[in-house]
Amino acid sequence: MPDNIGDNEPQFDKEKYAASLTRLDSIFRNISKSVTEISKSRCPYKNVQDRCTAKFGCRNQNIKVPPGEMYICVGSDDLDYRDAWESETPIV
Incomplete structure (x- = not known):
């Protein structure tokens, strides 16, 4: 068996690696x-x-679709829906 097993670790450029991480971030x-x-x-x-x-059920559902299809959402994208799922009361 060769004596240099494990000596051939891949080398990489640390600056290039850091730049890649910054770009991904x-x-x-x-x-x-x-x-x-x-x-x-x-x-x-x-x-x-x-x-x-x-x-x-939701009032914004158009239920006139073929059987097996999901309902069409006719809700306005101009509304702020966040209040519907944000709450000051913690879930216990």
């Missing part, structure tokens, strides 16, 4: 900001196809 921060802004006005149960994923 920036990307994820921008994604997070976008999500936060969208969450201020978009119902959390409305998917990308404007279908309602809620497992309960």
Whole structure:
């Protein structure tokens, strides 16, 4: 067996690694900001196809869809839905 087993660890540029982490951090921060802004006005149960994923009734559901399809969400994206799920009372 060769004597140098384990001596061939991959080398990497620490500065390049740090720059990559900084870039990734920036990307994820921008994604997070976008999500936060969208969450201020978009119902959390409305998917990308404007279908309602809620497992309960809602006045914004258009239920006139073929059997087996999710209801269409006709809610306004101009409303602030956050009060519906934010509470001062902690869940016990």
